[in-house]
Amino acid sequence: MRIPLPVKAVLSIIVCAVLAFVYIPLFIVVINSFNSSQSLGWPPKSFTFEWWIRAFNDSGALSALGTSLLVAACATVIALILGTLASLALDRFEFFGREGVNLLIVLPIALPGIITGIALNNAFTTMLGWKLGLLTVITAHATFCIVTIYNNVFARMRRLSGNLRDAAMDLGADAFTTFRLVTFPQLRSALLAGGLLAFGLSFDEIIVTQFTAGTGVQTLPIWIFDNMFRPNQAPIVNVIATFLVIVSIIPIMLANRIGGKAATGAA
Amino acid sequence: MSQSSNTDSRIQPPPRTTGRRLSSFFGSHKRLSLTVLLAAPLAWLILIYIIALLLLLVTAFWSTDSFTGQVVQDWTLSNFQAVFAEALYRAVTVRTLLIAVSVTVIDVLIALPVGYFMSKVAGPRLRGALVVAFLMPLWAAYLVKAYAWRTIVSPHGLLDSIGVSPGLGVIATIITMSYIWLPYVVMPVYAGFERIPDSLIEAAGDLGAKGWKTFTAVIIPLVWPSVIAGSIFSFSLTLGDYIAVQIVGGSQQLLGTLIYANVGTGGNMPLAAATAFIPIAVILIYLTAVRRTGALKNL
Numbered sequence: 188m189r190i191p192l193p194v195k196a197v198l199s200i201i202v203c204a205v206l207a208f209v210y211i212p213l214f215i216v217v218i219n220s221f222n223s224s225q226s227l228g229w230p231p232k233s234f235t236f237e238w239w240i241r242a243f244n245d246s247g248a249l250s251a252l253g254t255s256l257l258v259a260a261c262a263t264v265i266a267l268i269l270g271t272l273a274s275l276a277l278d279r280f281e282f283f284g285r286e287g288v289n290l291l292i293v294l295p296i297a298l299p300g301i302i303t304g305i306a307l308n309n310a311f312t313t314m315l316g317w318k319l320g321l322l323t324v325i326t327a328h329a330t331f332c333i334v335t336i337y338n339n340v341f342a343r344m345r346r347l348s349g350n351l352r353d354a355a356m357d358l359g360a361d362a363f364t365t366f367r368l369v370t371f372p373q374l375r376s377a378l379l380a381g382g383l384l385a386f387g388l389s390f391d392e393i394i395v396t397q398f399t400a401g402t403g404v405q406t407l408p409i410w411i412f413d414n415m416f417r418p419n420q421a422p423i424v425n426v427i428a429t430f431l432v433i434v435s436i437i438p439i440m441l442a443n444r445i446g447g448k449a450a451t452g453a454a
Numbered sequence: 455m456s457q458s459s460n461t462d463s464r465i466q467p468p469p470r471t472t473g474r475r476l477s478s479f480f481g482s483h484k485r486l487s488l489t490v491l492l493a494a495p496l497a498w499l500i501l502i503y504i505i506a507l508l509l510l511l512v513t514a515f516w517s518t519d520s521f522t523g524q525v526v527q528d529w530t531l532s533n534f535q536a537v538f539a540e541a542l543y544r545a546v547t548v549r550t551l552l553i554a555v556s557v558t559v560i561d562v563l564i565a566l567p568v569g570y571f572m573s574k575v576a577g578p579r580l581r582g583a584l585v586v587a588f589l590m591p592l593w594a595a596y597l598v599k600a601y602a603w604r605t606i607v608s609p610h611g612l613l614d615s616i617g618v619s620p621g622l623g624v625i626a627t628i629i630t631m632s633y634i635w636l637p638y639v640v641m642p643v644y645a646g647f648e649r650i651p652d653s654l655i656e657a658a659g660d661l662g663a664k665g666w667k668t669f670t671a672v673i674i675p676l677v678w679p680s681v682i683a684g685s686i687f688s689f690s691l692t693l694g695d696y697i698a699v700q701i702v703g704g705s706q707q708l709l710g711t712l713i714y715a716n717v718g719t720g721g722n723m724p725l726a727a728a729t730a731f732i733p734i735a736v737i738l739i740y741l742t743a744v745r746r747t748g749a750l751k752n753l
Contacts, residue, residue: 190575191665198571202584205568209591212602212633215612216594219605269495276491280484288492290741291499297686298737299694301710302510302730303503305717309513309727310506313525330503333495359468362477391596393697411597412697428598435593439586 213432220425242426251410252427258321258406259389262328266385267378269329270336278344295331296388303331304398311399319401327399328392332385339381340374347373383438507734514727525723533728543712547732550709553628554692560632561639561688562681568640569677573647574655585644592637600698603630607702622704630702631692638691639684646680647673682744689740693733709733 223235242248273292277285295303307327311317351373355365393408400409411427414420468474480487514533519526537543572584591599606612606619607626613619620626650673658668696710709732716726 194665195575198567198575201567202571205564206587208564208633209588209636212599212606213591213594215605216598216602265498269498272491273495276488276495279491280488282488286745288496290745291504292495293741295499295503297690297741299690299710299733301694301696301713302507302734305713305723305726305730306506306510307502308717309723310502310509313513313723314509326502330499333499356477361471361473362480363473365477387592391592393596394694408595408597411595415597415601424595424598424601428594432590432594435590436586439589 216425217429220422220429222422238422238426242423242430245423247405247414248407248410248423248427251405251407254321254405255390255407258324258328259386261325262332262389263382263385265325265329266332266336267382270333270381270385271340271374271378273333274337274340274344278341292334292337296334300331300392300394301398303327304395307395308398319399319404321404323399323401324396324404324406327395328389331392331395332389335384335388336378336381339377339384343374343377386438510727510730513724514731516724518722518724533725534731536725537728537732543729543732546707546709546712549624549706550693550733551736553624553631553708554689556628557631557635557692558639558685558688560628561636562643562685564632564636565639565643565684566677566681569643569647570673572644573650574652588637588640588644596634597697597701599634600630600701603633604702622702624703624706626702626704627699627706627708630698631688631695634698635688635691638687642680642684642687643677646677646683649680650676679747682747686740686744690733690737693736 220238221234221236222232223237224232270292273288277288304327307323307330308319311319311323317323351369352365355369356362360368391408393406393412396406396409397412400406405413407427411424415424480490513525515529515531517526517528517530517532518524568584568588572581576584603626604611604622607629608614608622609619611619620629654672654676655668658672663671694710694713696708696714699706699708699711709729713726713729716722716729
């Protein structure tokens with residue numbers, strides 16, 4: 188396909204401008220993580236490593252990071268199981284209420300986080316009498332993560348024909364062997380892309396977390412929220428953000444390599 | 455599966471393992487296998503989420519004892535009356551919708567050329583790099599990004615130092631939210647462009663469509679469901695936000711702020727629940743309107 192040169196040029200300029208728009212604020216975060224002034228004003232005063240050293244010795248931040256990883260991992264695993272089951276059902280069967288099930292899966296992410304937050308908070312505490320804690324956060328996060336897995340896997344199934352599956356079963360494999368040796372390898376990169384997105388959604392989620400975590404559980408976004416406005420801690424928050432952006436390259440690159448085009452989050 | 459061995463004595467039928475017995479059983483009982491597959495996800499979503507939403511709806515019809523602060527379970531419409539009658543709620547609803555629409559339009563206008571460039575102009579290497587470049591900001595914490603914008607737009611900030619700062623307020627809120635939700639819109643739109651086969655675009659050219667005509671008559675309709683899918687993200691995320699607006703919005707209030715204030719400092723869950731029905735209604739209307747485009751499958 189040929190695209191005229193002027194169109195290409197204009198598009199390139201737009202993309203560069205958008206990249207600048209995306210990266211200038213992040214750049215400021217990086218610079219402020221080395222800024223010796225605590226007020227995060229502009230321009231920065233002088234260079235220091237102090238915040239980086241303090242961040243890696245901050246037990247509150249480190250334990251919050253651990254909590255976030257745990258919550259995101261558990262929520263992703265639950266979402267992987269439930270999302271895959273739902274997509275297998277909706278791909279293989281036509282049934283009454285199929286559209287409704289689709290809407291049901293989409294709803295937790297389509298409704299604003301504060302709605303999910305207060306609805307679950309109200310149900311957990313007033314109606315069920317549960318104590319808010321790690322379990323309620325994981326439950327809430329898993330609920331809105333199901334959709335990312337479901338959509339990735341469902342889109343992948345649409346593009347696969349059932350022929351390989353039928354062939355495996357004709358050759359004597361039972362349904363479970365077929366899933367393990369044929370279907371699962373075909374879905375692997377879709378599961379990875381969906382799982383990565385689910386992990387990211389849970390890892391950065393603050394609104395639903397605020398309503399379902401209670402006082403005992405501190406995820407990283409909650410820790411950031413509590414520390415952002417303290418003069419001593421604000422630069423450390425910048426260090427953590429910088430660190431997360433740099434570390435995030437690893438899973439994104441990994442997904443890109445394994446899944447190719449499909450692993451971009453939306454398959 | 456195993457009947458074929460009747461005609462050939464040399465091939466033994468496969469042993470009847472439990473796995474085979476189960477799969478031939480489920481193979482002949484379609485409804486049952488559908489039930490088994492759907493049971494866990496449906497139970498989770500209905501028992502946890504839908505019941506919670508319905509309970510929220512019920513709570514909106516209850517009231518709070520002004521003396522003890524406890525929820526009183528007698529039926530009343532007073533919460534809805536408060537929400538619909540008060541000028542504050544109306545003003546905040548209009549402002550929230552205006553911001554949500556602006557954010558969504560800005561993000562879609564950015565995502566269209568970027569997504570098109572990534573999928574149809576860039577080579578494989580550049581495309582991979584751009585995907586990484588647009589996904590990476592997702593991992594910089596939401597709060598940190600909002601705060602970075604605060605340092606940019608606040609008095610004595612970066613933009614102020616060159617004299618073009620909008621200051622803290624509605625404009626800053628729109629910019630910040632467009633910024634934070636951008637990856638959620640760019641990714642589905644890019645994936646949508648990626649799914650359009652080049653052959654269709656070439657066919658349009660062969661049939662005499664000029665570049666712009668191909669874009670409006672072939673490409674846009676095909677990528678539209680993905681655009682809608684992205685817009686659901688930016689629209690709903692803006693509609694419920696109460697944190698970014700506290701950081702960059704000055705004293706502006708959004709629906710999220712009101713709900714948060716009602717349930718938090720106000721301790722009035724029934725009123726918060728009634729307020730929550732404004733965004734729920736808006737989103738449900740939006741979802742119903744766009745359902746036919748197939749956007750829900752592109753999130």
